Amino acid sequence: DAKTTQPTSMDCAEGRAANLPCNHSTISGNEYVYWYRQIHSQGPQYIIHGLKNNETNEMASLIITEDRKSSTLILPHATLRDTAVYYCIVRVGNAGNNRKLIWGLGTSLAVNP
């Protein structure tokens, strides 16, 4: 079963920040939070991941609450190409073969002109 809950869908205006929330209240201390997105007719694409600290890369920022029970993915200036399904995922297991990504149903983000 998925360890995350996300809103089914969200809208965002082009050029504005998109803030996608995720709840993972049962996350364990050594489990990472990952974000992927899937644009229509393509495979999922990695965005970012984190454990405790906030993370930023060229695609997005990840804000994880201090109790680690929730997180927010921020796309700072959404474009039409950011329209996709965004998956918040918990990676379970230790190093090597035991690691698994537990996928949920994601949030369908529509960026509107």
Added chain:
Amino acid sequence: ETGVTQTPRHLVMGMTNKKSLKCEQHLGHNAMYWYKQSAKKPLELMFVYNFKEQTENNSVPSRFSPECPNSSHLFLHLHTLQPEDSALYLCASNPDNEQFFGPGTRLTVL
């Protein structure tokens, strides 16, 4: 482009047919995965290979038979499938933290 390719992109087959899906990556990754993505269901992990050895079979029916002849190629052999097996089949590879996905094969079983 992630560097992971899958062929064919679309496949229609009857329940008595035998077909194979192919995945290829030349990224130097040693772990490769097959996932199934059905409508309105989360991505389901099917098989995992590490250094050509199968390390995970997630209770997949025997009508799906994976093969990993080397670290760059992964196959999924299909036989006597059911209509409920219609889905998007995704291949992925990863070096460590990030999985690289192919575009998938859209399979329809009639």
